[in-house]
Amino acid sequence: MTDTLTYNQRYYLAHKEKMKESSRQYYQHCRMAGNICPSDNLHKLQQREVEHLRKLKILAHYSNPPGIPICNNCSEQDIEVLCIDHINGGGRKQLQETKSKGSGFYRWLTRHGFPKGYQVLCANCNMRKSKYEQVVTRKKNYCENGNFVQ
Ligand SMILES: [Zn+2]
Numbered sequence: 001m002t003d004t005l006t007y008n009q010r011y012y013l014a015h016k017e018k019m020k021e022s023s024r025q026y027y028q029h030c031r032m033a034g035n036i037c038p039s040d041n042l043h044k045l046q047q048r049e050v051e052h053l054r055k056l057k058i059l060a061h062y063s064n065p066p067g068i069p070i071c072n073n074c075s076e077q078d079i080e081v082l083c084i085d086h087i088n089g090g091g092r093k094q095l096q097e098t099k100s101k102g103s104g105f106y107r108w109l110t111r112h113g114f115p116k117g118y119q120v121l122c123a124n125c126n127m128r129k130s131k132y133e134q135v136v137t138r139k140k141n142y143c144e145n146g147n148f149v150q
Contacts, residue, residue: 058114082122
């Protein structure tokens with residue numbers, strides 16, 4: 001029976017109690033006490049910093065003029081409220097196709113070499129544009145089809 005076991009399985013059986021105790025201590029120290037393991041915390045901070053720098057780079061690229069992140073409509077410069085807008089719409093469709101939003105969308109833009117068709121808007125201008133486009137689309141559908149489409 002022991003011949004079929006892998007090295008890791010044999011090692012575990014030989015040191016079972018010691019490994020359990022080590023796991024228990026780690027769990028109590030890092031989790032039960034409400035602490036986050038220092039290495040986990042560092043990793044999250046590094047990841048957050050990388051994502052923040054990626055967002056800055058993308059916002060700077062799509063801003064007009066490029067370089068300083070700024071809303072293309074109202075000149076808002078607060079990075080926390082700036083976002084990427086699909087100039088001709090289609091953001092929802094792209095979200096469904098790529099299944100990437102937030103930082104995933106920023107990674108997608110980077111991977112695809114900063115494709116054209118995007119601009120920087122603040123959250124208010126982006127929402128305003130979205131609402132306006134919905135109204136225009138409804139009016140257009142009503143005029144073309146005679147049906148009010150929601
Ligand atoms: Zn704005």
